[in-house]
Amino acid sequence: MRRTAIALVASTVTLSLASCGVLNASSEAGDASPTKGNDITVGLLLPEKANSRYESFDYPIIKKKVESLTKNQGDVDYANADASADKQAAQMQQMIDDGIDVILLDAVDSHAIADGVRKAKDAGIPVIAYDRLAEGPIDAYISFDNSLVGEVQGRSLVEALGNGDDPSKKIVMMNGSPTDPNAKQFKAGALDELTGKVTIAESYDTKDWKPENAEANMEEAIDKIGADDIAGVYSANDGMAGGIIDALKAAGVTELPPVTGQDAELAAVQRIITGEQYMSVYKSYPQEAEAAAEMAVAKVQGRDIQFDALTRDQVDSPTAKDIPSQLVPVVALTKNNIKDTVIADDIYQLSDICTSKLRSACDEINLG
Secondary structure (H helix, E strand, O other): OOOOOHHHHHHHHHHHHHHHOHHHOOOOOOOOOOOOOOOOEEEEEEOOOOOOHHHHHHHHHHHHHHHHHOOOOOEEEEEEOOOOHHHHHHHHHHHHHOOOOEEEEOOOOOOOOHHHHHHHHHOOOOEEEEOOOOOOOOOEEEEEOHHHHHHHHHHHHHHHHOOOOOOOOEEEEEEOOOOOHHHHHHHHHHHHHHEOOEEEEEEEEOHHHOHHHHHHHHHHHHHHHOHHHOOEEEEOOHHHHHHHHHHHHHOOOOOOOOEOOOOOOHHHHHHHHHOOOOOEEEEOHHHHHHHHHHHHHHHHOOOHHHHHHHOOEEEOOOOOOOEEEEEEOEEEEOOOOOHHHHHOOOOOOHHHHOOHHHHHHHHHOOOO
């Protein structure tokens, strides 16, 4: 997937775009007469609701940015597939039938949606893969550096175990959905850091990313390995981490092993503060969502210079090569940098995190 040192390139892209004003570009700036005006409709297809980020962050941020770029004349037609590939295919077909101007697609199943992408292409509707790399003739892709996400998770878990050159400690690896191409990249990145440094006693691909499926998998792993022999758990995201922790508690574990996560969900941030979860991966949803909105508007309005500036990377999918892309950098979130990440970026207010129940735990880490 990666053609370059993505973490460096992504940072460089962000800085260069900001310096030339592209990240705050208005619909009036451009290199040519727009093919469409501000009265456009952006279709937004999001994959599920189990992860709170999609409806709490992605949709409202994209909607607000599209309105800003189009002087409040543009609209976002939003649909959530609730983890159903069939439902998403029907939603995409409806958008094609409705003549949507451009589609931002976060695929439930990257392979299954390829036919819908081709139909959109035949109808003259650009499709930008958002957060997950869909198959088919997509016009662009924006996501985080998914291999780096896995590397950050794996490296953090090894550091938490503190086992140095001792690879005997057993961990459970709880990967994401097998239909999500991002999950494969998270897994590959994590394995780069874990292989030879720990013993992966059990590994699962978790259907639909659902916390209850992760919890059931963890219960099985505990039965096979024994709760006392599990030194740590690689969890690909925060929702599953919650299910894993519930399974460990139900098994009578009082001193929880380090558990990783991803997405910086509020519940996960609170678990990190109390020590139930070791870390998460913070991904700047505002940066990703706003850039996606700019890509969609620039594409449909024919503003090629802005579009090219926003897609200076390239990736390959199983069906296409050299897809114009933007890969956004990520940060390991621990109790040491909550203030510098999710609070500094206004993802959460301090009062959201440090409720009365967590006041003493917040005070212990000087979060106040």
